[in-house]
Amino acid sequence: MSRPDKIGAAAALAKLPGWNALGGDRDAITRTYLFPDFNTAFGFMARAALMAEKLDHHPEWFNVYNRVEVTLATHDADGVTELDVTLAAFMDNAAHHAGLKN
Numbered sequence: 001m002s003r004p005d006k007i008g009a010a011a012a013l014a015k016l017p018g019w020n021a022l023g024g025d026r027d028a029i030t031r032t033y034l035f036p037d038f039n040t041a042f043g044f045m046a047r048a049a050l051m052a053e054k055l056d057h058h059p060e061w062f063n064v065y066n067r068v069e070v071t072l073a074t075h076d077a078d079g080v081t082e083l084d085v086t087l088a089a090f091m092d093n094a095a096h097h098a099g100l101k102n
């Protein structure tokens with residue numbers, strides 16, 4: 001796949017309410033989702049995983065019970081690209097369908 005162009009966290013965040021810059025010296029975006037329970041959290045992760053495979057673009061994430069912390073960046077571009085915006089928007093939609101609490 002062709003290498004996507006870096007747009008940077010600030011440009012991505014303008015399109016993604018609810019997301020934040022990771023901070024530090026790394027160009028990445030982050031969001032924490034809270035679900036009713038583990039079942040809904042893991043259902044969300046399963047949907048996101050299938051889309052990640054389809055896009056060949058994968059999240060960094062951490063799950064404890066009903067909480068899923070997600071960080072997105074495009075490693076090949078050393079920062080945030082439109083691929084991250086696409087995956088983030090998909091995850092937001094999936095999270096709302098899964099019963100997002102926050």
Ligand SMILES: C[C@H](O)[C@H](O)[C@H]1CNC2=NC(N)=NC(=O)C2=N1
Pocket residue numbers: 056057058059073074075076077
């Ligand atoms: C070989 C494979 O296509 C690449 O390593 C893909 C896989 N998933 C990826 N995911 C993310 N987030 N960034 C990448 O640069 C990336 N590259």
